[in-house]
Structures are given as C-alpha cells and as structure tokens.
Amino acid sequence: MIYLDNAATTYPKPENVYVAMDKCMREYGANPGRSGHKLALEAGRAIHNTRELICKLFNIDNPMQLIFTCNATDSLNLALKGILKPGDHVITTSMEHNSMIRPIVTLEALGVEYTMVQCDVSGMLDPTRIEKEIKANTKLIATTHASNVTGTLMPIEKIGEIAKINDILFLVDAAQTAGVYKIDVEKMNIDLLAAPGHKGLLGPQGTGILYIREGVVLQQMKEGGTGSKSELLTQPEIIPDRYESGTPNTPGIVGLGAGIEFILKEGLDKIQKHEEALTGYMISELQKIEKIRIYGPKDEKKQAAVIAINIGDEDSSEVSYVLDKVFNIAVRAGLHCAPIAHKTIGTFEQGVVRFSLGYFTTKDDIEKAVDALKKICDELEQA
Amino acid sequence: MIYLDNAATTYPKPENVYVAMDKCMREYGANPGRSGHKLALEAGRAIHNTRELICKLFNIDNPMQLIFTCNATDSLNLALKGILKPGDHVITTSMEHNSMIRPIVTLEALGVEYTMVQCDVSGMLDPTRIEKEIKANTKLIATTHASNVTGTLMPIEKIGEIAKINDILFLVDAAQTAGVYKIDVEKMNIDLLAAPGHKGLLGPQGTGILYIREGVVLQQMKEGGTGSKSELLTQPEIIPDRYESGTPNTPGIVGLGAGIEFILKEGLDKIQKHEEALTGYMISELQKIEKIRIYGPKDEKKQAAVIAINIGDEDSSEVSYVLDKVFNIAVRAGLHCAPIAHKTIGTFEQGVVRFSLGYFTTKDDIEKAVDALKKICDELEQA
Numbered sequence: 001m002i003y004l005d006n007a008a009t010t011y012p013k014p015e016n017v018y019v020a021m022d023k024c025m026r027e028y029g030a031n032p033g034r035s036g037h038k039l040a041l042e043a044g045r046a047i048h049n050t051r052e053l054i055c056k057l058f059n060i061d062n063p064m065q066l067i068f069t070c071n072a073t074d075s076l077n078l079a080l081k082g083i084l085k086p087g088d089h090v091i092t093t094s095m096e097h098n099s100m101i102r103p104i105v106t107l108e109a110l111g112v113e114y115t116m117v118q119c120d121v122s123g124m125l126d127p128t129r130i131e132k133e134i135k136a137n138t139k140l141i142a143t144t145h146a147s148n149v150t151g152t153l154m155p156i157e158k159i160g161e162i163a164k165i166n167d168i169l170f171l172v173d174a175a176q177t178a179g180v181y182k183i184d185v186e187k188m189n190i191d192l193l194a195a196p197g198h199k200g201l202l203g204p205q206g207t208g209i210l211y212i213r214e215g216v217v218l219q220q221m222k223e224g225g226t227g228s229k230s231e232l233l234t235q236p237e238i239i240p241d242r243y244e245s246g247t248p249n250t251p252g253i254v255g256l257g258a259g260i261e262f263i264l265k266e267g268l269d270k271i272q273k274h275e276e277a278l279t280g281y282m283i284s285e286l287q288k289i290e291k292i293r294i295y296g297p298k299d300e301k302k303q304a305a306v307i308a309i310n311i312g313d314e315d316s317s318e319v320s321y322v323l324d325k326v327f328n329i330a331v332r333a334g335l336h337c338a339p340i341a342h343k344t345i346g347t348f349e350q351g352v353v354r355f356s357l358g359y360f361t362t363k364d365d366i367e368k369a370v371d372a373l374k375k376i377c378d379e380l381e382q383a
Numbered sequence: 384m385i386y387l388d389n390a391a392t393t394y395p396k397p398e399n400v401y402v403a404m405d406k407c408m409r410e411y412g413a414n415p416g417r418s419g420h421k422l423a424l425e426a427g428r429a430i431h432n433t434r435e436l437i438c439k440l441f442n443i444d445n446p447m448q449l450i451f452t453c454n455a456t457d458s459l460n461l462a463l464k465g466i467l468k469p470g471d472h473v474i475t476t477s478m479e480h481n482s483m484i485r486p487i488v489t490l491e492a493l494g495v496e497y498t499m500v501q502c503d504v505s506g507m508l509d510p511t512r513i514e515k516e517i518k519a520n521t522k523l524i525a526t527t528h529a530s531n532v533t534g535t536l537m538p539i540e541k542i543g544e545i546a547k548i549n550d551i552l553f554l555v556d557a558a559q560t561a562g563v564y565k566i567d568v569e570k571m572n573i574d575l576l577a578a579p580g581h582k583g584l585l586g587p588q589g590t591g592i593l594y595i596r597e598g599v600v601l602q603q604m605k606e607g608g609t610g611s612k613s614e615l616l617t618q619p620e621i622i623p624d625r626y627e628s629g630t631p632n633t634p635g636i637v638g639l640g641a642g643i644e645f646i647l648k649e650g651l652d653k654i655q656k657h658e659e660a661l662t663g664y665m666i667s668e669l670q671k672i673e674k675i676r677i678y679g680p681k682d683e684k685k686q687a688a689v690i691a692i693n694i695g696d697e698d699s700s701e702v703s704y705v706l707d708k709v710f711n712i713a714v715r716a717g718l719h720c721a722p723i724a725h726k727t728i729g730t731f732e733q734g735v736v737r738f739s740l741g742y743f744t745t746k747d748d749i750e751k752a753v754d755a756l757k758k759i760c761d762e763l764e765q766a
Contacts, residue, residue, distance in 0.1 A: 001422065008414035009630065011422070021634075022405050025587060030713065031391035034720075036703060037713035039384065039394070070453040070589070073607030073629025098613065099629060102606030105616045198630060204408060206453070206589045206632025221604060223485030224456030225720030230481070231731070233488045233722065246456025246482060247392065247581060249589025251404075252635065320419060330413065330420035337417075337608030339616065348614070 002329045002365045007356030020258035024251045033227035050257030059184040067210040067243045072175045073099040075194035075210035082218025086111030088139040094344045095147040098337040123152030140169045146176040149341045150296030151306030160189030176304045203256025275305035285370040291377045295345045305357035316351035327372035385712045385748045390739030403641035407634045416610035433640030442567040450593045450626045455558045456482040458577035458593035465601025469494030471522040477727045478530040481720040505680045506535030523552045529559040532724045533679030534689030543572030559687045586639025658688035668753040674760045678728045688740035699734035710755035
C-alpha cells in the first residue's frame with residue numbers, strides 16, 4: 001500500500017518508536033508519579049525525558065509548562081475553555097479544523113464572542129485582517145499553523161507579533177506542522193501551542209501536547225488524582241499536575257519521545273526539505289493533468305505536505321475509493337472535519353481528495369499516485 | 384522484582400496484549416473512522432472489536448453506548464460534569480478516590496450539592512445510609528465498587544436497587560474491580576460505569592471506558608473532529624462520536640481488547656478466585672505478625688485484592704522504601720489520592736503501605752512479601 005494519509009496519522013513510524021513502546025510495556029509498565037518503587041520511577045523518568053525532548057524541539061524553557069493530553073483536540077479544548085470567559089473575544093480564521101471551531105462555537109453559547117477572519121480561496125490569510133478585528137475585549141487569537149485541507153501555511157510569526165504588541169494571547173494549532181517546520185515559541189510569541197503526538201511528531205495515537213507559557217493560567221477541564229497533594233480535595237495548582245489528572249499514557253508518551261528523538265537526529269531541516277521537494281514535485285506533475293483541479297497555494301513554500309485536488313466534478317469519495325481499491329493508494333476524501341475551510345476554497349459540496357505526504361513518502365510513491373490519477377482521468381474520458 | 388502495585392497499574396500484561404499493540408502500530412497504524420482506505424477501516428474495526436468485547440464483559444446491549452476515554456479520571460469527570468447541573472444533588476461515600484471527589488467539589492462551586500456518606504473504620508458502607516440521604520433534587524448516586532486504599536467492596540447491587548426504586552442515576556467507579564469481579568450493568572442497575580483500561584482489564588495506560596445507559600444524555604466535555612457530520616459547526620449528537628472527539632488511542636484500545644480477550648478466555652471466576660485466595664492467604668499470614676496493623680475488612684470475600692497495612696507507627700513511605708530497596712518488592716505508600724478514605728480508616732497522618740495483587744501474582748510472591756515484612760519488624764525490634 002502507498003500511504004498518503006499522513007495528515008490524519010503518520011505511518012509508518014520510525015522503528016525506534018515501536019521498539020521503545022514495546023520495551024516500556026514489557027519492562028517498566030508501572031504507574032509514573034504515584035508509587036516510589038523502581039519501576040514507577042523509571043516510568044516517571046521516561047515521561048520527563050519526552051517532556052524535555054519536546055521542549056528542545058519548540059524552544060520551551062521549562063518542561064513543567066508542557067502538558068500531555070490525549071490528542072490535539074484535547075489540547076485545543078483545554079486551551080480555549082481554559083482561557084476564554086464570558087465577555088471575552090477570540091479571533092480565529094476560516095481555515096480551522098472542527099477541533100478549533102466547535103469548542104469556540106460551544107463557548108459562544110456561554111457568552112464568548114468570536115470573529116472568524118476570512119482567508120482567500122487558496123486558504124491564505126492576510127494578517128492585517130486579524131489586526132483590524134482586535135477589540136478591547138479580545139483575549140485570544142487562535143489559528144492553525146497549516147490547513148489540514150489545503151496545507152496552506154499561516155503567517156504565524158507575523159500574527160505572533162500582532163498578538164504581542166496588542167497584549168493578546170496567541171494559540172497555535174500545529175497539528176499539520178509540528179515535527180516538520182521549525183516552531184519556536186519564544187521567537188514566534190506563541191503563548192499556547194497545541195499539537196497531536198501521532199502526526200509529524202511521529203509518536204503513537206493517544207498522545208497530544210499543550211505548551212502553556214509561564215504565567216498563563218488555565219482553568220483545568222478535569223480534576224482527579226495527580227500523585228501530588230493527595231491530601232487536598234481540590235485540584236493542586238502546581239503544573240503540569242493541575243492539567244494532567246489520572247494515569248498518563250506512559251507507553252504512548254514513551255513512543256512520542258522516541259519519535260522526537262528520531263526527528264532531532266534527522267534534523268527538522270532535512271525533514272522539511274524532503275517533504276517540500278515531494279510536494280513541489282507532485283504539484284508540478286498534477287498541473288500537467290488537465291482534468292485535475294488543485295486547491296491551495298500550489299507552492300511547496302507556502303503549504304505543508306498536503307495536496308487537495310478534485311477530478312472535474314467527480315465525487316471526491318468515489319475517486320479515493322478507486323485509488324484505494326484499484327491502485328492500493330490510501331488518501332482521504334470528503335470534508336476533513338473543516339467545513340468552513342471547504343466553504344473558503346469552494347468545495348463544501350464536492351469535498352476534496354487529499355494526498356498528505358510524510359517523511360517516509362518516496363518519489364516513487366508520488367509517481368505511482370500521479371500515474372493512478374492519470375489513469376482515472378483517462379477512464380473518465382472514455383466513459 | 385515482585386510487583387505488588389497492581390491497584391495502580393497491572394503489570395505485567397498478558398503476552399497477547401504486547402503482541403496486539405505492536406502489530407497495530409506496525410501493520411495498521413492509520414486513523415480509524417476518518418478515511419475510507421483499507422488501513423483506516425482495519426483500525427476502525429479493531430476499535431469496534433474492543434467495544435464489543437467490553438460490552439460482553441459487562442452485559443452491555445449496545446456497543447455504541449460504550450465510550451473510550453483516556454483513563455478512569457477522564458470517565459468520571461465526563462460522567463459527573465455531564466450529568467450534574469446547578470441545583471442537583473449527588474450522594475457519594477467517604478471511601479472515594481480523588482478522581483471522584485475532586486470533580487464533585489469543583490461542581491459544588493457551580494451550585495451542585497453533595498452528601499458524603501460516612502463508611503465505617505474498615506471502609507464498609509451501610510447502603511441504608513445512602514437511602515436516608517435521598518432528597519427531591521438527588522440526581523445521582525456515585526460510588527466506587529472497591530476502595531483503592533483498603534480494597535473494601537461496596538454493596539453496589541443493593542445501591543443499584545435503591546437508585547432504581549428512587550429513579551436516581553447510579554454511577555459506579557470500577558477502577559479496582561473491572562476485569563476481576565462480575566459486573567452486570569443490567570442486573571446491578573448501573574447507569575454509568577467508569578473504569579480504567581490499564582488495571583484489571585489488563586490493557587495499557589492511556590485507556591479508559593465509560594458506559595452510558597441508553598437514553599441517558601451527558602453534556603460532552605470536549606468538541607472537535609469526530610469523522611462524522613463534518614459539515615456541522617456543532618458537536619454531533621450521535622454516540623459514541625459525541626463523546627469521542629479527536630483521534631482515539633488505537634494501539635491502546637487494541638491492547639485493551641487483547642486484555643479483555645485474555646480475561647474472557649481465562650474466565651472472570653478463575654481470576655477472582657485466584658486473587659481472593661492470595662488475598663486471604665496474605666491477610667492470614669500478616670495477622671500472625673504482632674507489629675502489623677491491617678486496615679479494611681480483613682476478609683477476602685469483602686475486599687478486592689488490596690491489602691493496606693502499617694508497621695507500628697513507622698512512616699508508610701519509609702517501609703515501602705525498604706521493601707523496594709532491600710527486598711525488591713514494589714508497593715505504594717502514602718495517601719493514595721484518597722484523603723477522606725484515609726480519614727475514615729484513621730491513617731490520614733501515617734498513610735498506609737498498600738500491597739495490591741493481580742492475576743499474575745503468585746503464592747511465592749506473597750510468601751516473600753510476608754517474609755520481608757517479618758524481617759523489617761525484627762529489625763525494628765532490635766533497633
């Protein structure tokens with residue numbers, strides 16, 4: 001199978017991820033941060049090791065400011081609901097995933113105002129449009145780093161400046177970029193950084209992260225055992241404990257640490273260049289096929305390794321079905337949990353066929369995918 | 384190492400759990416319920432398979448009523464916050480874990496009333512005391528099935544009857560019993576059943592479950608992508624999707640399924656009998672040691688495989704430290720995230736040394752633990 005669904009979950013993972021998880025399960029599968037025995041301490045150390053690796057990747061000073069969650073949706077809910085109170089205003093964009101939009105719409109019912117800044121038809125955001133929407137009660141700017149539909153990269157460095165100048169918190173959803181693009185929370189003025197562990201960070205499903213800038217205090221979503229301040233009936237205020245109730249996903253977090261070790265060893269630059277090169281190549285090849293309409297910037301420097309297309313007016317699900325059944329190529333079709341993004345690029349009815357590349361995607365994979373699309377177009381021609 | 388910390392996390396897991404997780408990671412590590420390609424479908428089927436196995440274990444009719452969470456704390460927060468609204472009253476007990484108490488105390492600040500029914504010094508609950516606390520606005524009775532401190536089993540069948548007669552919802556925290564004791568949600572009138580995947584159910588950390596009786600509707604805690612109703616900006620109402628936003632922990636859930644397969648194959652009866660026999664044996668041996676004070680019912684028929692002790696007035700952490708360092712025996716000491724339970728049994732200052740047994744614990748392990756305790760007592764005698 002040619003796997004081009006990396007924007008959903010990267011697959012395969014580096015070999016060291018599999019090995020680290022299995023070793024954790026078999027050799028130190030105890031509960032971290034609760035008991036004081038050797039196995040529990042080893043589990044605790046492994047989790048702290050992953051925290052430190054993540055901090056290294058994103059230039060986070062204090063590992064205690066890095067929270068483990070169960071996925072990026074969990075991280076975004078915690079960030080949005082932890083910050084926004086009735087009367088607050090949040091600015092977001094028309095290219096967001098439902099994991100950003102749906103919590104915001106839920107908060108609206110509780111008295112939070114939101115403004116959704118319109119992106120252009122390729123998903124590009126003019127940051128001055130964000131600036132224009134700032135009001136006295138604007139508490140947060142919340143944007144994705146790259147669209148999960150078109151890959152379109154958002155100008156987060158510029159938005160971070162705007163947020164800082166205006167003393168507004170800045171939340172970035174790095175679901176499609178973490179582990180591939182250089183993200184520096186200091187340089188980019190990011191106050192809250194959410195990412196899944198199972199995409200570019202090359203960890204397993206069941207993991208996610210939320211960075212919270214020191215001094216930013218969120219209302220926690222859950223209370224429970226933290227292994228600390230056991231005597232209190234209220235949630236301890238120390239972090240990360242405050243936001244990490246209950247037993248963590250130790251094998252998952254260990255796998256995530258192994259994924260990040262792999263990334264740091266290969267180097268972000270090399271990973272980004274590889275994905276950019278293949279994205280550029282695929283776009284240029286697809287542009288030669290008449291019936292194919294490509295969405296997004298059509299420029300590997302302006303988009304993550306996500307390429308959304310349609311063939312004429314063909315149903316996107318039908319095309320992806322044929323890619324899977326006939327050509328053994330895995331992609332995703334339909335609305336991709338981002339309805340406003342589809343309205344922005346004009347595909348709310350048709351959806352898109354999304355090819356998403358990863359570090360393990362090869363030029364040969366892309367050639368086969370392009371070839372398959374050519375054949376599908378030819379078939380349709382003759383039909 | 385002799386691992387007697389199974390109440391925190393069971394360890395080791397059955398071999399098939401390790402194998403199933405590794406196979407999932409390596410062979411079908413795609414995103415379930417989103418894309419339609421072969422690997423995504425295989426991941427989706429694997430998750431559904433675990434849902435069905437869990438339903439079989441707890442006599443749940445409809446697998447769609449079984450929600451995956453990231454741990455029991457997550458399940459309890461969803462259940463409590465999803466059900467209780469300002470003005471509602473909830474009855475709980477003095478033997479609960481902080482994962483039950485802390486969310487309830489948080490809800491109190493929002494206008495939810497609670498009554499904590501006092502258990503006796505061995506943690507036993509007289510169910511008529513619950514009945515006496517029922518008021519017009521009592522919406523929920525929420526109790527653990529067995530104390531994580533003393534193992535004391537609660538009369539949940541009787542409480543379920545009381546709840547049903549009075550038309551009150553019944554939430555059971557089965558953190559210490561699921562996978563060992565027969566729990567039948569129909570027979571026991573359980574409306575909401577919370578359990579971790581990583582304890583008696585023999586799955587990995589990072590997994591938890593919440594059963595929600597058909598017709599009981601909770602407010603979700605999170606919104607996001609569900610792979611369903613992508614066009615909506617509001618959370619879909621269909622279940623389990625409504626409560627399962629974001630990418631699930633597929634390898635974890637697969638591991639949990641393998642754990643439950645193992646349990647169903649061995650048989651709950653056999654597992655329960657094994658743990659009861661060892662618990663009874665350990666209690667009887669410990670009762671012969673003068674300096675040791677045992678808490679809880681001291682009766683394997685009245686408690687789960689958890690044995691809490693102290694040696695005279697020795698600090699519980701000190702004893703467990705020696706057990707680990709000198710005897711290579713892993714236990715947990717201190718307050719065990721259940722401060723009111725410690726007040727109930729009179730160990731709020733000293734904590735307890737907790738021995739918790741699992742299906743893989745052997746008689747030899749118990750003999751060695753008892754022998755170690757004897758030696759520690761002798762040392763103290765001579766000191």
